[in-house]
Amino acid sequence: MRKGFIISAVIALIGTFLLGWYASAWWYVTTAAVAGLTVMGINDMIQTRHSIMRTYPVVGRMRYWMEALRPKMYQYFVESDIDGRPINRIDRSTIYQRAKKEMDTMPFGTQLDVYEEGYEWMSHSIAPKDFHKLNHNPRMTIGNKDCKQPYSASIFNVSAMSFGSLSSNAIEALNGGAKIGNFAHNTGEGGISPYHIKQGGDIIWQIGTGYFGCRDDEGNFSDEVFTQTVQLPQIKMIELKLSQGAKPGHGGILPAKKNTPEIAAIRHVKPGTTIYSPPYHSAFNTPKELVLFLHRMRGLSGGKPVGFKLCIGRKSEFIGICKAMIELDIYPDFITVDGGEGGTGAAPQEFSNHVGAPLLDGLAFVHNMLIGFNIRHHIKIIASGKILSGWHLVRAVALGADGCNSARAMMMALGCIQALLCNSNKCPTGVATQDPALSVGLVVADKKQRVANYHEDTLKTFVELIGAAGIDDYKKLTRSHIYRRVFMNEVRTFEDIFPSLEPNCMRESRIPEKYKQDFEQAFADRWV
Secondary structure, three states: OHHHHHHHHHHHHHHHHHHHHHOOOOHHHHHHHHHHHHHHHHHHHHOOOOHHHHHOOOOOHHHHHHHHHHHHHHHHHHOOOOOOOOOOHHHHHHHHHHHOOOOOOOOOOOOOOOOOOOOEEEOOOOOOOOHHHOOOOOEEEEOOOOOOOOEEEEOEEEOOOOEOOEOHHHHHHHHHHHHHHOOEEEOOOOOOOHHHHOOOOEEEEEEOOOOOOOEOOOOOEOHHHHHHHHOOOOEEEEEEEOOOOOOOOOOOEEOHHHOOHHHHHHHOOOOOOOEEOOOOOOOOOOHHHHHHHHHHHHHHOOOOOEEEEEEOOOHHHHHHHHHHHHHHOOOOOEEEEEOOOOOOOOOOHHHHHHOOOOHHHHHHHHHHHHHHOOOHHHOEEEEEOOOOOHHHHHHHHHHOOOEEEEOHHHHHHHOOOOOOOOOOOOOOOOOOOOOHHHHOOOOHHHHHHHHHHHHHHHHHHHHHHHHHOOOOOHHHOOHHHEEEEEEOOEEEEHHHHOOOOOOOHHHOOOOOHHHHHHHHOOOOOOOO
8 A cells, every 4th residue: 555655646746747737737736735645645654653544645544534523423313312322312402402492392202112121200190280380490498507508509500510621601601591590500629710700690619629729739728718719609508529420539630731821720720731639638538527527618618508529439438427427416518419420521431431329329328328317307418410301300309319410411501512522622612622712602691591591491391290290399209209110021119129218227226238238337437
């Protein structure tokens, strides 16, 4: 191929040049094009990184072009409406339609195989409730006995996404949507930027292992810096991130190309460098120290609700946290349970695919433990992990959640097309990029209304679903309302699959057999 390329290039150059000399000067244009391809081919032959290009000059480049085009071609021309990953076409279309206030009904029945293992549905009532008489804006009050500034939150909010991971326009539009729809916007662990503040929406300030926005020069948590920032009236709650579904136990990554001087100033780091959040916290080392640290942040904030976010890993460690809460009589105001299927950020595929409990398993476990230790009344549970529709809200609430957060669905309401370029700084819709040439396409005034529209219509459908179940309050949803086909001819309720615990059983020597080993390995004064 290399010899064939050289011979062909020489013949083409001489031939087009002679045609230009004797026939028409327009042939010189072709000569210039052939010269360009020749230079490209010579470069391919002398480079050493790509063997295909080295062996097949110019032609070998088609392999990389096709590889780059493959995800786009597959998404638009090959995959079915229900096969797309991580979010299928039906769910994506529903989000877009609700964000744009377009018709979101489905013609001709479901495309799902209702006899396939894993198919889930909700039991409805012969006597459903009138949707128009139900509360169309269900909310939850977050704040326990030690909280001085309880917060009335929507049961559906924007999940954690940092400025840095997302563009300034995306952050501003999310917060603007939260302002319009009266729901909350989680900042992610990247600190609070001016774009979180400009639109005036309620903020949940997330603090991760890097303590961005509240750290000293050595990267440790700073009481002074935290206290200065947390007084902002827009900050309604503080969330300490222990782990996240996309990469539990790994820590965050901000690529150097996204770490602009502006972002570096907000995070108190050096610009133009790749920033790694540590996989662990330096402010505490035991379950008791964690609980005391939460209590300390609540005091520094003036009594605002404080909680933590985690993806369930070792069950004994969460049980140890419960034991520490009881010993100290100190409880977080909320716990956000993230699922292993969640995540908008970059992570090694091994972490995204194989680390951390999925949302339904983690959520059921956390609710059971809080009930079993008789401390559920102190703590609200927020579910986070691929929450896209009213059905996902119903399913999470039935398992024990008081409310839900969503990240990727909110990104899609902004215009995300699932291009899967979030970690490259080349997001074509301007959502997950710091390139001004790309983020300029995201118009805040338009997109913030779309975020609010999506939130409103998703809650509307959620309320319609609980009405169809014959209940007038979403808090009455139980695990018995949800069914799953586990085999071709066998159906079980979520109560069968995720059995509930009796109140206080974990404290009265009535520990279920499945939790005994984890209970024995759980300690309030040390991790396992």
